[in-house]
Each structure stands twice: as structure tokens, then as C-alpha cells.
Amino acid sequence: MNNIINLIWLVPVLPLAGFLINGLFRKRLSKSLTGIIGSGVILISFIISFLIFLQVKQPGFEPVVVALFDFINVGKLNISFAFQVDQLSALFLLIITGVGFLIHVYSTSYMHEEESQHFARYFAYLNLFVFSMLLLVLGANFIIMFIGWEGVGLCSYLLIGFWFKNLNYGDAAKKAFIMNRFGDVGFLIATFWMINQFGSVTFSEVFSKAHDTSTFVLTGITLLLFLGATGKSAQIPLYTWLPDAMAGPTPVSALIHAATMVTAGIYMIARSNIMFTLSPITQTVVAVIGLATAILAATIALKQNDIKKVLAYSTVSQLGYMFLGLGVGAYTGAVFHVMTHAFFKALLFLGAGSVIHAMGGEQDIRKMGGLKKYLPITQITFLLACFAIAGIPPFSGFFSKDEILANAFAKNPVYYIIGVFGALLTAFYMFRLYATTFLGKFRGTHEQEHHLHESPAAITFPLIVLAILSVIGGFVGIPEAFAKNAHVLEHYLEPIFAESNKIHEAQPSNQSTELLLMAVSVVVASIGVIYGWTRFSKNPDLEDATGFGKVLANKWYVDEFYNAIVVKPLNALATFFNNIFEKSIIDGIVNGVGKGVKYGSRQIRLIQSGQVGGYVLLMVIGMVILFLVEIFIKK
Amino acid sequence: MPINYYIFLSVALFCIGVTGVLTRRNAIIIFMCVELMLNSVNLLLVAFSKMHHLALIGKHADAGTNAQIFVFFIMVVAAAEVSVGLAIIVMMYRNTHSVDVNFLNRLKH
Numbered sequence: 226m227n228n229i230i231n232l233i234w235l236v237p238v239l240p241l242a243g244f245l246i247n248g249l250f251r252k253r254l255s256k257s258l259t260g261i262i263g264s265g266v267i268l269i270s271f272i273i274s275f276l277i278f279l280q281v282k283q284p285g286f287e288p289v290v291v292a293l294f295d296f297i298n299v300g301k302l303n304i305s306f307a308f309q310v311d312q313l314s315a316l317f318l319l320i321i322t323g324v325g326f327l328i329h330v331y332s333t334s335y336m337h338e339e340e341s342q343h344f345a346r347y348f349a350y351l352n353l354f355v356f357s358m359l360l361l362v363l364g365a366n367f368i369i370m371f372i373g374w375e376g377v378g379l380c381s382y383l384l385i386g387f388w389f390k391n392l393n394y395g396d397a398a399k400k401a402f403i404m405n406r407f408g409d410v411g412f413l414i415a416t417f418w419m420i421n422q423f424g425s426v427t428f429s430e431v432f433s434k435a436h437d438t439s440t441f442v443l444t445g446i447t448l449l450l451f452l453g454a455t456g457k458s459a460q461i462p463l464y465t466w467l468p469d470a471m472a473g474p475t476p477v478s479a480l481i482h483a484a485t486m487v488t489a490g491i492y493m494i495a496r497s498n499i500m501f502t503l504s505p506i507t508q509t510v511v512a513v514i515g516l517a518t519a520i521l522a523a524t525i526a527l528k529q530n531d532i533k534k535v536l537a538y539s540t541v542s543q544l545g546y547m548f549l550g551l552g553v554g555a556y557t558g559a560v561f562h563v564m565t566h567a568f569f570k571a572l573l574f575l576g577a578g579s580v581i582h583a584m585g586g587e588q589d590i591r592k593m594g595g596l597k598k599y600l601p602i603t604q605i606t607f608l609l610a611c612f613a614i615a616g617i618p619p620f621s622g623f624f625s626k627d628e629i630l631a632n633a634f635a636k637n638p639v640y641y642i643i644g645v646f647g648a649l650l651t652a653f654y655m656f657r658l659y660a661t662t663f664l665g666k667f668r669g670t671h672e673q674e675h676h677l678h679e680s681p682a683a684i685t686f687p688l689i690v691l692a693i694l695s696v697i698g699g700f701v702g703i704p705e706a707f708a709k710n711a712h713v714l715e716h717y718l719e720p721i722f723a724e725s726n727k728i729h730e731a732q733p734s735n736q737s738t739e740l741l742l743m744a745v746s747v748v749v750a751s752i753g754v755i756y757g758w759t760r761f762s763k764n765p766d767l768e769d770a771t772g773f774g775k776v777l778a779n780k781w782y783v784d785e786f787y788n789a790i791v792v793k794p795l796n797a798l799a800t801f802f803n804n805i806f807e808k809s810i811i812d813g814i815v816n817g818v819g820k821g822v823k824y825g826s827r828q829i830r831l832i833q834s835g836q837v838g839g840y841v842l843l844m845v846i847g848m849v850i851l852f853l854v855e856i857f858i859k860k
Numbered sequence: 861m862p863i864n865y866y867i868f869l870s871v872a873l874f875c876i877g878v879t880g881v882l883t884r885r886n887a888i889i890i891f892m893c894v895e896l897m898l899n900s901v902n903l904l905l906v907a908f909s910k911m912h913h914l915a916l917i918g919k920h921a922d923a924g925t926n927a928q929i930f931v932f933f934i935m936v937v938a939a940a941e942v943s944v945g946l947a948i949i950v951m952m953y954r955n956t957h958s959v960d961v962n963f964l965n966r967l968k969h
Contacts, residue, residue: 837961841881 229276230289233308236273236318237359239266243352251345259341260333263348267329267355271322274315281315282717290365290429297368301424309365309428313721316560317362317492320567324484325355327687331575332476334683335582347387351480354380358485362492367416367426370493374412374457377486378405384481385473397472404466408456412493415449422446432499432724440504447500447507451514454490459541460518460548465784467541471533475578478533483540483570488563491544494551495560495721502554502725512552512636516643519545521781523650527657528770528778531588532577535658539614540570542651546629549644554729555632556722557715561702562625564714568698569613569622572691576607579680579688580662584673590658594765595667599677602685604663606692611659613695615652616750621699627743628702634742645746652753660761668765706739866907873900887949887959891942898938902931 243266247259254262280286288311296306308314329351336347357376364370379402386398419426422442423434435443454460459467459482470482481487494501494511501507519542526538543566550559581588583600597604613620616627626648634641667674679685703711710716719726770778779785832843873896880893905927913924949959956963 835964837964838882838885845878845882 229273229280230310231291232273233277233291233310233363234293236270236277236322237356237363239270240352240356240359242266244349244356247345247352248349251342251349254341254345256337256341256344259345259348260329263352264326264329264333266352267322267326270355270359271319271326274318274322277310278315278319281310281312286312286720288429288720292365302420304366304368304426306369307365307427308363308369310363311721312718313492313495313560314362316564316718317488318359320488320564321355321358321362321485324567324571324691325351325358325480327690328476328480328484328571328575331479331578331684331687332474334681335476335578336474343387347384347474350380350383350387351477354384354481354486358489361489365428367419367428367431370496371412371416374453374489374493375409377481377489378402378409378457381405381470381473381481381486384477385470387473387477391472394472397466397469401466401470404463405456408453408463411449411452411456415446415453418442418446418449428496432497435500435503438503440506443500444504444506447497447504448510450493450497450500451507451511454494454548455514456490457493458487458490458544458548460490460514460544461521464518464522464541465780465787468534468537468780471531471537475533475574475581478537479571479574479578482537483574484567487540487544488547488567491547491551491559491563494548495556498551498556498722498725501551502728508552508554510552512549512633512640515545515548515550515552516640516647517545518542519549519647520643520650521545523647523654524777525780526654527650528774530591530778532580532590532593532658532662533574533588535590535654536570536573536577539573539651539655540566542647543570543614546626546644546647549633549640550629553629553632553636553640554725555629556725557702557712557718558625558628558632560718561628561714562622565613565621565625565695565698568691569610569620569695572606572610572688572695573614575684575688575691576603576610579603579684580607582680582684583677584669585676587669587673590661591765592669592673593662593667594665594669595663596677597663600663600679602679602688606688607663608659609692610695611655612754613699615655615754616648616746617652617754618747619696619699621695621697623747624699624702624704627746628704630746631704631739631742634738641742645749648746649749649753652750653757656754656757657761660758661765664758664762665765704739704743706736706743863907863911866904870900870904870907873897873903885960885962887952887961890961891945891949895938895942898934902934905931905934 243262246262247254251259288309290307290309292305292307294306295303297304329348332347332351336344339347354377357373357380359373360376361370361373364373382398382402385401386395389395389398416426419431422438423431425431425434456463467482467487471478473481501511522538522541522545526535526542529535529538543562547559547562547566550556550562579600580593580596580603583596583603584593587593609620613622616623618624630641630644630648633644667677701712702714705712769775776782877893877895877897877900880896881890884890884893909924909927911924912927916923952964953959
């Protein structure tokens with residue numbers, strides 16, 4: 226059975242092959258063939274991943290490093306192109322290829338109106354994205370991870386700007402790319418620092434040496450890594466690209482901006498958990514930033530009217546919870562939430578896509594309403610996902626979010642209180658979204674109403690599968706308070722986080738406290754759900770927001786703030802350099818060289834008088850000088 | 861006869877040549893002065909060769925003869941050079957009706 230792990234290279238190579246075929250032959254392949262190739266390679270990858278997962282989940286499995294070839298070999302630094310198969314990467318493989326496959330299937334129907342050439346281009350990008358993400362989670366060192374890290378950034382740029390003829394979409398793509406770039410700098414510097422400090426970037430070596438390293442160095446490295454994570458996983462201060470990234474096709478939002486790419490930062494921190502555990506300052510920073518992002522994004526989501534924008538801010542907010550989990554040392558909880566979030570957020574986005582599809586491209590929820598009777602499958606799956614994200618038991622989000630919150634309480638009760646407040650907001654805005662979209666009366670045009678229809682099977686099938694996963698996905702992590710040893714995921718991931726858990730010391734598991742905390746968060750979430758439902762089902766909020774609501778609707782003016790403190794000064798500086806520095810200094814130097822040579826040669830030209838006597842005189846003077854040098858100086 | 865006399869004579873001839881080249885404008889005189897400089901060096905070569913021969917007498921059979929043969933080469937080459945130089949001067953006279961080198965500054969135009 227060991228040989229299946231040696232096939233690990235097939236998992237990323239298949240999507241790469243799909244990318245090449247669809248990308249190179251996009252003008253010749255028919256749409257159905259493109260769809261089959263694009264989804265098929267992911268399906269095969271998923272099957273291989275699943276077989277590997279079965280192997281990995283056996284107790285006592287030791288991480289396997291499959292070295293493919295030497296990648297960089299300079300001096301003492303040896304970086305091999307190696308894949309690491311262990312519990313964490315196997316779990317992520319399943320999430321990426323599994324959710325990825327469903328989204329590919331969905332896309333075959335959703336994108337069917339595109340021209341066949343663009344249809345193939347779309348699938349090529351999706352496959353390339355899956356390839357990059359697989360590289361990211363499979364890499365056995367930070368360099369391979371960085372290749373995937375950059376790859377997903379590139380693909381998100383390509384896919385957000387998929388409809389590049391719309392200039393705003395192009396700008397959104399650029400914004401995503403540039404914002405990510407800020408974070409990537411942090412990741413790169415951290416990698417260089419690791420090479421300098423440990424002489425290696427291989428996970429096993431770095432983590433084993435981390436124990437003997439000064440806290441100062443570890444704090445520096447982890448803070449830089451966290452900066453990378455804030456870019457990729459959309460945290461304060463680099464989160465603003467994610468809501469704008471909704472410019473891309475909706476399945477892209479589901480794949481990249483909900484289920485996979487944004488979890489890269491979480492994966493990276495979970496992977497290097499030991500380094501973060503050993504630097505408490507970074508942990509506090511991670512927790513505080515995560516919590517702040519969770520609340521900030523949740524407040525913005527309260528007043529958004531674009532169906533995808535609400536989901537985008539809820540993604541940012543949920544990612545904040547994951548970082549809170551990482552920051553308080555609940556690594557299992559964070560990974561658990563990544564998994565459940567991948568299910569229900571992909572479902573929400575795909576459901577939103579189904580709604581947008583039915584509405585003929587309309588995204589404003591104020592013009593929807595009453596879609597329940599036209600889109601029954603979409604409606605029911607969307608509702609299940611809303612329950613899951615709101616944290617209502619027994620849906621999956623409840624288990625993962627409560628695990629994070631319980632750990633946050635153990636670390637600092639203030640985290641818990643703010644976190645529960647965020648959960649209240651989450652429940653409220655999700656049900657505002659649900660009620661405004663699906664309940665009440667239809668508010669669109671008559672023509673739109675005429676066109677309303679349930680989406681085809683290629684769209685509803687992924688919705689149903691994801692809905693089932695969203696409902697039952699939480700049962701892999703039933704808390705200890707309910708049943709002994711029922712937290713399957715924790716036992717599964719134990720080898721990865723064992724070192725960190727030792728340092729964090731076992732929490733005194735006070736079961737009554739834990740149950741109380743759960744009860745509080747469930748009650749709070751239910752209040753949010755009921756209030757959101759009743760408030761918006763009959764009288765949806767159709768007016769433009771005023772007062773404080775306007776601040777929220779305008780996203781706290783963060784974009785304007787960034788514009789004022791970063792973009793405008795940069796533009797001013799560029800104008801200054803262009804008008805003054807370039808013209809007077811750079812041009813001055815260049816023209817000055819020319820003028821100097823011209824002037825000098827005009828002066829020297831005068832020596833060439835044409836008088837033979839003059840030449841001879843100069844020759845004799847030269848000879849005399851050589852003679853004098855010979856006699857007086859050489860000795 | 862000490863070598864110094866030869867050296868002084870050569871230096872004197874050379875300096876006369878240089879002075880002539882610098883001060884005269886007649887191309888033929890300049891040409892003659894150049895020949896004077898050349899031959900002063902030839903004289904020196906022969907003188908050193910003789911000295912060398914005297915110092916090594918009895919040890920090497922052919923010591924001191926090389927430079928004397930070399931001088932003949934120089935003379936032959938100089939003769940060839942003279943023919944070229946005089947031809948140039950003849951052409952110059954045909955063009956300018958003068959052998960004054962200062963008229964040659966027209967080359968710069």
C-alpha cells in the first residue's frame with residue numbers, strides 16, 4: 226500500500242496537464258470536451274488524494290517526504306523539490322480537490338454562455354489554480370510552498386480579471402495582485418531569514434531547530450510570515466482586495482475566495498505551528514488581528530446590498546475567526562473551521578451564483594425577494610449553509626466555531642465575548658441576506674420574474690453535495706463535553722500539533738463551563754437568526770443607509786483611507802519625481818555628459834593646428850618628458 | 861678611445877638634428893635633419909658594438925658584430941625611406957610651388 230504515496234506527484238501534475246491541454250488547444254476543443262477534461266483531471270486527483278488519505282489516517286502514520294529532484298543547490302543550501310505527505314496536507318488535498326471538483330462541475334453549466342475559446346481559458350485557469358494550491362499544501366519546504374503561494378496569487382489575478390474587457394474588473398484584479406504582493410514580501414523575507422538562521426527551509430529541519438532559537442528571531446520570522454498570511458488570507462490591513470475580487474465569475478469566488486486560496490495563510494501557520502507557539506508575542510498579534518478582522522468585516526457585511534459582497538465580507542470575518550483560533554493555540558479548531566467553512570462558504574457562493582444566474586446577472590438583493598418558490602433547491606441548500614455559518618447546532622459551523630471560541634475563552638475571556646458578539650453579527654447579516662433574497666415578495670422587473678427558473682443539474686448537484694457536507698461535516702469534531710474521544714479530527718491531526726500542544730499545556734477541561742459557553746453562543750446566534758429573519762422577511766431594508774449605517778455601507782471608508790494615505794502620496798511622489806527629479810537631475814546628468822564631451826572636444830581640437838612645427842615640438846616635448854622620467858623618477 | 865667621446869658626438873649630432881627640425885621650415889632641410897638624427901643613432905650603435913667586442917674579446921668569436929650588421933640594415937631602410945620622402949616633397953612642390961612645411965596646414969581643412 227505504500228506505493229500509492231509514491232503516486233503523490235500525480236495529484237498536482239494532473240491539473241497541470243489539464244491546464245496545458247485546455248490552455249493550448251482552447252481554440253479547437255469543444256465546450257463539452259473542455260468541461261470533461263477540466264473536471265476529469267480534478268476528479269482523478271481527488272480519487273488519488275482519497276486513497277492517500279485512507280493510508281494516512283491509519284494510526285501511527287509517519288510523515289513521508291517524496292523527493293522528486295534537486296531544485297536549488299547552492300553552496301551549503303540544498304532545496305529539493307519534495308512533497309510532504311502527512312495528516313495536515315492529506316486533509317487539505319481532500320478539501321481542495323473535493324470542493325474543487327464540485328466547483329468545476331458547477332462551472333460547466335454556469336459558464337456555458339461564454340464563447341468556447343474563453344470557456345476553455347476559464348477552465349485552464351481553474352486547473353492552474355488547483356495545481357498551484359496543491360503545490361502549496363504539498364511542498365515539503367517553504368520554497369515549494371512559496372511557488373504555490375505565488376501561483377494562487379497569479380491565478381486569482383487571472384480569474385478576477387477574467388472578463389477583462391470591463392476596466393473595473395481589471396482594476397479589481399490588479400488590486401488583488403498588488404495587495405497580495407505586500408504580504409508576499411513578508412513571506413519572502415521570512416524565508417531568507419530562515420535560510421540565514423537555520424541554513425535550511427525544509428519543514429522538518431526548521432521546526433526541529435526552532436526550539437533552540439532565540440524568541441526574538443522566532444518572533445521576527447513569524448511576524449513576517451503572518452504578514453504574508455494577512456495578504457493571502459485577507460486580514461487587516463490587507464483585506465480590502467477580497468471584496469473587490471467578487472468581480473470574477475461566481476464559481477471563482479467560491480473556489481478561490483472562499484474555499485481554498487484564502488485558507489493558504491491558515492495552512493501556512495498551522496504547518497509552522499511550532500514556531501508560532503514558541504513566540505507568544507506573534508500569537509497575541511495573530512489573535513488580536515483575527516478578532517479585529519472578524520468584527521470589522523462583520524459590521525461591514527451588515528449593510529452591503531450586493532449578494533456576493535455580503536458573502537465576501539463574511540469570508541473575511543470567518544477567516545478572522547480562524548486566525549483567532551491560530552492565535553490562541555487552537556490549531557485543530559482553526560483547521561476544522563477551514564474545512565467546514567470550505568463546505569458552507571462554497572455552498573453559499575454557488576447558491577448565490579445560482580440566484581444570479583436565475584436573475585439574469587442581477588446581484589443587488591434589494592431587487593430580489595420571494596425567490597423561495599422559484600428556486601427550491603437553491604433556497605433549501607442556501608438556508609442550510611446559513612445555519613451552518615451562523616453556528617446553529619448540529620450544523621457543521623457550530624462545532625468548529627465553538628471549538629475556537631472555547632479555546633479563546635481559556636486564553637482570555639475578552640476574546641470570547643468579542644467573538645460571540647461577532648457570531649451574533651454573523652447570524653444576523655446572513656439571515657438578513659437570506660430573508661431579503663428568498664422571502665417576501667419579488668421586487669425585480671416583470672421580465673426577470675418571467676425568466677426565473679431552477680438551475681440545471683450541473684448546478685444543483687454540487688449544491689446538494691455541499692449541503693450534505695455542511696450539515697454533517699461537523700460530526701468529525703464533536704467536543705469532549707458531549708462524548709469522550711469523539712473528536713475524530715483532533716486525534717487525526719494530533720501528530721502535527723503534538724509539539725505545540727505540549728507547550729500550550731493541556732487545558733483543564735471543565736465540562737460544565739464548556740457547555741455553558743456553548744449554550745451562550747447558541748442562544749446569541751439564535752437571537753441573531755430570529756431577529757434577522759423576522760426583521761427582513763416582510764419589510765426588507767430597501768432604502769439607502771443613513772447615519773452610521775452609511776459608514777458601514779461604505780466599508781468604514783477604509784478604501785478611501787488607503788487611497789488617501791498610500792495611493793495619493795505615492796502619486797504625488799511619482800509626479801514629483803517625473804517633473805522635477807527626472808527633468809532636472811536625471812536629464813541633467815545625461816545631457817551634461819553630452820555637453821561636456823562636446824565642449825571638451827572643441828577645446829582639444831584647437832591643438833590640431835595643422836602646423837607641422839607644432840606637432841614636432843609636441844613630439845620633442847614628449848620625448849624629453851620620457852627622458853626625464855627615465856632618469857629621475859624610475860630610479 | 862673612451863666611449864664617452866662617441867656618446868657626446870652622437871648627442872650633439874642628435875640635438876642639432878632636433879633643433880633643425882624644430883626651427884626650419886624648408887622641407888628638405890627638415891629631411892636632412894631627420895637623417896642627421898638617424899645617423900647619430902647609427903654612430904652610437906657602432907660605437908657600443910666596438911666596446912662590446914673589446915670587452916668580450918677571446919670569449920666569443922662573433923661578439924660585437926651584430927650591431928654593425930644591423931646598422932647596414934638601417935641604412936638600406938633609410939635609403940628606401942629617403943626615396944619616399946623625396947617623392948613626397950616633389951609632389952608637395954608641384955602642388956604648392958614651395959617646400960615650406962607651413963603651407964601644409966591646409967591639410968586640416
